[in-house]
Amino acid sequence: MTSLAELRVKALELEDKQRKLEKEYDNANRQYTIGLWGILVGIFLVPVFGLGFLLILAGALAAITNRSKRTQLKRSLGELELKPHSIRLDIATSES
Numbered sequence: 001m002t003s004l005a006e007l008r009v010k011a012l013e014l015e016d017k018q019r020k021l022e023k024e025y026d027n028a029n030r031q032y033t034i035g036l037w038g039i040l041v042g043i044f045l046v047p048v049f050g051l052g053f054l055l056i057l058a059g060a061l062a063a064i065t066n067r068s069k070r071t072q073l074k075r076s077l078g079e080l081e082l083k084p085h086s087i088r089l090d091i092a093t094s095e096s
Helices: 004-049 052-095
Strands: none
Touching: 004 052
């Protein structure tokens, strides 16, 4: 059986990991949105300059890459979200 101090440290570590994953998720989400905007702007720039194709390609690449990263991070956050609650319950039962 683990001690109360070890449970508290584990809970803090999981909360820190959750915050870090949330920050990474926000960054991936922001880059995904920028990729989509790049596609949209590129569509309008194709007839004007012809360079819109490059912007569409770069935006699509950014959107595809960050969409998969975002999905993976969301899944990791969902799995990690329940762990601190169960540890807090273990702490509460140990204290009483």
